[in-house]
Amino acid sequence: MKAKKKAVLMISLGTPDSPGWLDVASYLKQFLSDARIVNIPAFFRFLLVNLIIVPFRSFSSAKSYRELWTDKGSPLKYHMEDLTHKVQEKLRDTHDVFYAMRYKNPSLKEKLKELDHIGYDEVVLFPVFPQYSSAANGSFLDYSLKQIANWNVIPAVKTVDQFYDNEDFLNAFSENIMKFDLDSYDKIMFSYHGLPMSQLNDVYKEGVCDDRNCENGVEGDNHHCYRATCYETTKLLVNKIKIDPKKTITSFQSRLDSKWVKPFSDKVLEEFAADGVKNVLVVSPSFTVDCLETIIEIGDEYEELFLEKGGQKLDYVPSLNSNDSWVKCIVNVVREL
Numbered sequence: 001m002k003a004k005k006k007a008v009l010m011i012s013l014g015t016p017d018s019p020g021w022l023d024v025a026s027y028l029k030q031f032l033s034d035a036r037i038v039n040i041p042a043f044f045r046f047l048l049v050n051l052i053i054v055p056f057r058s059f060s061s062a063k064s065y066r067e068l069w070t071d072k073g074s075p076l077k078y079h080m081e082d083l084t085h086k087v088q089e090k091l092r093d094t095h096d097v098f099y100a101m102r103y104k105n106p107s108l109k110e111k112l113k114e115l116d117h118i119g120y121d122e123v124v125l126f127p128v129f130p131q132y133s134s135a136a137n138g139s140f141l142d143y144s145l146k147q148i149a150n151w152n153v154i155p156a157v158k159t160v161d162q163f164y165d166n167e168d169f170l171n172a173f174s175e176n177i178m179k180f181d182l183d184s185y186d187k188i189m190f191s192y193h194g195l196p197m198s199q200l201n202d203v204y205k206e207g208v209c210d211d212r213n214c215e216n217g218v219e220g221d222n223h224h225c226y227r228a229t230c231y232e233t234t235k236l237l238v239n240k241i242k243i244d245p246k247k248t249i250t251s252f253q254s255r256l257d258s259k260w261v262k263p264f265s266d267k268v269l270e271e272f273a274a275d276g277v278k279n280v281l282v283v284s285p286s287f288t289v290d291c292l293e294t295i296i297e298i299g300d301e302y303e304e305l306f307l308e309k310g311g312q313k314l315d316y317v318p319s320l321n322s323n324d325s326w327v328k329c330i331v332n333v334v335r336e337l
Helices: 021-032 043-069 075-093 108-120 134-148 167-179 196-202 224-240 265-275 290-307 324-334
Strands: 006-015 096-105 122-129 156-159 186-191 248-253 278-281 314-315
Touching: 006 021, 006 108, 006 134, 006 248, 006 324, 021 096, 043 290, 075 096, 075 248, 075 324, 096 108, 096 134, 096 224, 108 134, 108 248, 108 265, 122 324, 134 156, 167 196, 167 224, 167 278, 186 224, 186 265, 224 248, 248 265, 248 278, 248 290, 265 314, 290 314
Parallel strands: 006 096, 006 122, 122 156, 186 248, 186 278, 278 314
Antiparallel strands: none
16 A cells, blocks of 8 residues: 655744845734734734834844844744754654744745645644644644645645643753753743733633633643643643742743733843842743744843843753754654644
């Protein structure tokens, strides 16, 4: 019997084509025009994105991207390229491996067209964000499935919605954390990308996030609540690295307004400094690949903030990028589907 042609498509959020103002503006416009990112009526979203956010944020964002850019380009892009090559090597006998960006390039739309043209019998859609959110994994899967629905021959489709509790993922992140002398830090902050509380509330059929004890982790009907899975990720990692939970805190970064999930990472750092905390280690397990939010926001801006407020040292644990342990995680998840 002829072996099935199988493909794995790893999907990340995206990055501008360059740190130039026009490319950054184009990226922000595409990103923020997604109804799953800014979930307000289309007319008001158009006005907000095109008349307020993009004109006023493009220049400052372009400055940050210029600081992020390297000789190899965007770290998110070249790490995804390296990761794809490594996963392909491990799965070469069973799958062809690709990656795409939901926004900008390599375009998810064009990559799906390529898969359709090749004609696979099975496609695995693998968003690389560990915790499910409508704005990330939900958007990636929603868009991909709608595109595949238009193919003449629809293959078997397998999806990965989240993997925050996968043992290989936890082992991979624990290895990175354990490279630091944990005893030398007063506090370890687990900082996750923030989301509007309204998006967290939409997960529930009845009630809202604040009706549950999501800060205790996953229990009951909150297994797709982003807040709950972030707290659960922290709990699982703390157990892995065997440190006192009282030394840690879970927080959320990159907010756009006060109605996002709390506590806010920058405010936590200010409180740490005010309380006499001198040395902080920051881990960001919502990102498997380093990007603007980790390298610049945490590594530069949060460090500057903490030192200005009286802290002495803030270190950031690099993400998984294309580490062999992360490759192992992806390979095993695919094989177990």
